[in-house]
Amino acid sequence: MSKRNKTFMVKANEFVFSFDQEEIDKADFIKKNPAEFNLIKDNRSVNAKLLESDIAGKNLKIEVDGETFELVIKDELDQRLDSMGFSSTSTKHIKEIKAPMPGLVLEVAVKEGQEVKEGERILILEAMKMENSIMIHTTAIIKRIAVTPGQAVDKGQVLVELE
């Protein structure tokens, strides 16, 4: 194996960071007790608390400043394994309109096969007593309507499919 600088990739909730060993060594870090730490970074003194960890210590839950982060550490080997895996990003674009929030479908304003123009209302979604017009931002033909009035939908659920 080639001798390179150790690089770590860490996922913390939706954020991803990379560090080399030098950066980690330089960090001003103290351990108050087995589960509590303090780090001074950019002159900010921050306390952190370990909430959970797996046996290897690579999947952790750490609280910083009241926020909880779920962390996954990947060392060089893990990253290499990942890159050998099937991480092919298939760019298959399904044209569809998804629910931006969970709610109840109040009214569907279009029919299958109908041509709709940008800015036209597709349906009305009610969430938390607010009515929201779901508009289309392109010109297209409605291929299929996947919901019916009165139906509860989850966030991300397909509302209509477009040709």
Place this chain on the structure above:
Amino acid sequence: MKKILVANRGEIALRIMRTIRKMGIKSVAVYSDADRHSPHVLFADEAVCLGPAPSSQSYLNGDKIIAFCKELGVDGIHPGYGFLSENAEFAQKVTDAGIEFIGPTPEAMRIMGSKLAAKESVKKYNIPMVPGIDRAIDDVNLAIEIADKIGYPVLIKASAGGGGKGMRIVEKADDMQEQMERAISEAKSSFGDGSVFLEKYVTSPRHIEVQVVADKYGNVIHGLERECSIQRRHQKVIEETPSAIVTPEMREKIGDAAVMVAKSCNYVSTGTVEFLVDDKLNFYFLEMNTRLQVEHPVSEMIIGLDLVEQQIRIARGEKLGITQDDIKPNGHAIELRVYAEDPLNNFLPSIGTLTKYEKPTGEGIRVDDGYEEGMTIPIYYDPMIAKLVVHGKTRTEAIQKMLQAIKEYKIEGVATTLPFGTFVFEHDAFFSGKFDTHFVKNYYTPEKIKAKQKANAEIAAIVAIKYWQERKRMLIPVEHKSTSWKRRLAH
């Protein structure tokens, strides 16, 4: 009064029942199919199911509620806020059924429930008002015509609405048709009345309201003001009392005005008179909320009264035990409404299961909530999880206590307005007290919360690596028993 039914759900139902129990009275909960597990149902002495989850088939079914009251020998109904709380017809039916409605008279609700009747009622008291039309309409074309006369921006308000529901600002004539249609439809489905009201939208406004308490004998006092200018989607998120800008002179003037508004409709029970305050501290009467207000806890904290207890005492015919002179502000109180909404995604509802739910505790910290860990936030109702309320000797102390309490409030599984609260309470404009209802528009961007989260995430990441490396060092003797991978790498 021996048994009170609380015609509501969630945190407010639970909060009301706590006072009911404190007063030695039995409580009856109502619930929908979606709320069987709710704390208010578990807390109550008795509970009855109203029906399916949608409010129209459960919490808004007044006839069913009254029927249950008769069956269970209930002698008082507390409506909470929202749902049937400002429905005069329901209050009338309750009264006609020989049950005490814990709130104002149907007549006072009718007057103040219609913004037009309310304006008519307070006219003779010379209370200043915002320019607008003096009748409710449900005609889109007429609305466009009137809006042109008043001048944009125009505010559309549901005649029967309240609490920001059914309110829309229209910036330009092009949007009027769509917005008006939506407002009418929303008003119809939420309040059963599609008529709306148009008025000039005052720029740089503050929203300040006054708590009033009135008994059945014409005694009316006010319980100081609440500053409610921090809003998103025209709905309050943060409230505090006293207001940072109200002077003792203004407090007296706005308080007197509120008392007069209450007197104009022979108001009984607790109520709230809302005012719009401009940058020169002129105040305009907006409306009166004829119910217990969501943000009533901040007032309770600084005037030392249990407002629900006052409501019950008044309902059973007791005279007010206090006078205006007894109302003195003690310290400062702030409330943050914790909504299941994502402040990083335009405050859209964030529905899910509360996989973790831990409340902050301590002196001067009050959490009014209606959820427990493991519960799911239903899509059918208002997405409020809790009200986090703190009390401090000074405003600064209260702000600091709030920031600490937010840190200790652990909610996982849904996004909440907690990070938004931190953003506001750390913001200079909030700290200085110089802000209006446009605070969110003027200062708030999700990027600022994101940047802070990222900084904290990076710290967590460094700590994680430090921890892992130390652990690895300790584990080496065990782990080094050559795994197949190790062997492969060695060759």
